Amino acid sequence: MKFVCGPAGFQVQAADPAMPVVIYGQAEKGQVSVGGYTRHLIKKTHLEISPQAWDFLSIALSIVAADFSDLRAKSADGWTRTLELHIAVQDPVFWNAQARALEAALRFLTTDIWTFVFHSGGYGPPAQLQAFHPREDSVALLSGGMDSLIGTIDLVSQGRNPYAVSQIVRGDGQKQDDFAQSLELSRIGLNHVARSPGLQEPSQRARSIVFLAFGLAVATSLDRYHQGDRVPLYICENGFIAINPPLTVTRLGSLSTRTAHPEYLGRLQQIFDAAGINVQIQNPYALKTKGEMMAGCLNQHLLKQHAVTSTSCGRFQRFGYKHCGRCVPCQVRRASFMRWGEVRDSTPYVYDNLSIDTPQYGRFEDVRSVGMAVASAAQDGFDQWLGHSLFSPFIIDKNGYRRMLIQGLDELATLHSFYGLNE
Incomplete structure (x- = not known):
């Protein structure tokens, strides 16, 4: 088209x-x-x-x-x-x-x-008669999800002062504001607001690029950027979801999201560098699981305050702004709460008890895919299950990624064991 x-x-x-x-x-x-x-x-x-x-x-x-x-x-x-x-x-x-x-x-x-x-013929940036150059030292994408929450908590705890950039999504706007306020961060919320006269494609695998573009734009407005310094743009995502290894042979390619995959981000960084845009994309959690992020968060009090209200579900809007409890991101979230162990996961999941043996619960496709991945790694060996997932020139520390993926799959295995799904 x-x-x-x-x-x-x-x-x-x-x-x-x-x-x-x-x-x-x-x-x-x-x-x-x-x-x-x-x-x-x-x-x-x-x-x-x-x-x-x-x-x-x-x-x-x-x-x-x-x-x-x-x-x-x-x-x-x-x-x-x-x-x-x-x-x-x-x-x-x-x-x-x-x-x-x-x-x-x-x-x-x-x-x-x-x-x-x-x-030629495109709009330039809005002319500013009184240009404002924020004094923050970096930009952090703040989505309302748990990973970006932990990322901004850790940045502030380390003495950084990021400018929070959010892509406004219905159901997440208030929590984005709450997270930023609790950390005393400046925040801007933007939205692409795409409208089409026909039916809308539900997968929308490319939508994350505009969130990154919002962050990039704001990063170039900072005083630090205008002084000639390189500005970090933080995209905080746990490594397991960033790599998103195909759980089974039927979940190849873009059936699993690649929003924070090091190859995708690395290719974009090369384009930014060629453009002379002095901004560096960074994911500090590329080698950590979500459970390790929660356990290692530098302000446990704030995490306990906000963890349950954060969003992880891949079908959040579809279920009336509730976590479905059974998609892969929800399973990773639930496994991470178990790994953390500091607070009971009181998230109101639509499909809570995965031990129920029906197509809506324990036999749902994503639940079965995780179970098959755990069983395949146990039976055939982790590397056989992993396949070519780490074959990328943008993945340098393959041993570090391998360790993280083993831990991530182990966290999911613990979740399934709790519900008797791997018996």
């Missing part, structure tokens, strides 16, 4: 029909819109964003709009799509030189086939 993405009225000559995507504006009937309120919010805060970071934000918004609008069910294999995006930016020469690198990063993230063509 082809998309033409830019300000209202932006057009390119194309032989095939294309879906218009209006960035930072209101779409007409039959068009897609994205980021309509983002530009206004950033202008309102007086943050001075670098032009290249703003171009990346425009690109990320276009990617999310395309991912949102192109249904996987209509593809030849029911999953892999072919997407061609023509995007208006300020510096088309640079971005066309980076198109192949960006396509590779997105293909790794979503397993779709992406093509990018960049054109």
Whole structure:
């Protein structure tokens, strides 16, 4: 499917029909819109964003709009799509030189086939008559999830002063604000607000790129950045979910999310470096499980206060803003509470008792997949189960990742043993 993405009225000559995507504006009937309120919010805060970071934000918004609008069910294999995006930016020469690198990063993230063509005519960052350069020393993505909560707690405990950036998601906005206030952090909440005239693709494997783009934009507004220093951009995610090894042979590729995978983040870092964007993506928990993150959190009092209210579920909105209790992220969460042991997990799970032998509980696909992974590692050996999951030039400390993945699978095995699922 082809998309033409830019300000209202932006057009390119194309032989095939294309879906218009209006960035930072209101779409007409039959068009897609994205980021309509983002530009206004950033202008309102007086943050001075670098032009290249703003171009990346425009690109990320276009990617999310395309991912949102192109249904996987209509593809030849029911999953892999072919997407061609023509995007208006300020510096088309640079971005066309980076198109192949960006396509590779997105293909790794979503397993779709992406093509990018960049054109002049894109919006630049809002002009700020009274530019504000925040004094914070870094940026931390604060999602409302437990990992980003622990990450910001630890940063503050270590004497850092991060600027919290949130992607506003219905059901999480208040807790994002609560987390930031409890840590006395400045926070900005942004949202891509994509709207499509047709049905919406539910998988949306590329949506995380805009969260990172929000963080990148804010990082370039900091006083430290404008003084010429390199700014850390913290994406705090436990290593087990970041690698997300396929639990079974049927859960390959983008069926498991790769939002914080070191290869995806490493490919984007190379693009940022080529753009001269002096921001460094960091995940301090790449070699830790979620359980180890909880046990090692540097302010246990704050973690006990907020852990249960944090969000982990991959289907949180679908279940009325409740944790389902049975998806892989929920199982990792529940296993982590067991590993932590400091507070009883009082999260109100929709499917709480996994020992119930029905398709909704113990025989649900994700529960069975975890059980099969535990059994396969025990029977055939961990490395046989792990397969090629660590075969990436961006994964340097393979022994460290292997240790972490063994521990993560062991935490899940303990959860399943508690419910009698591996007997």
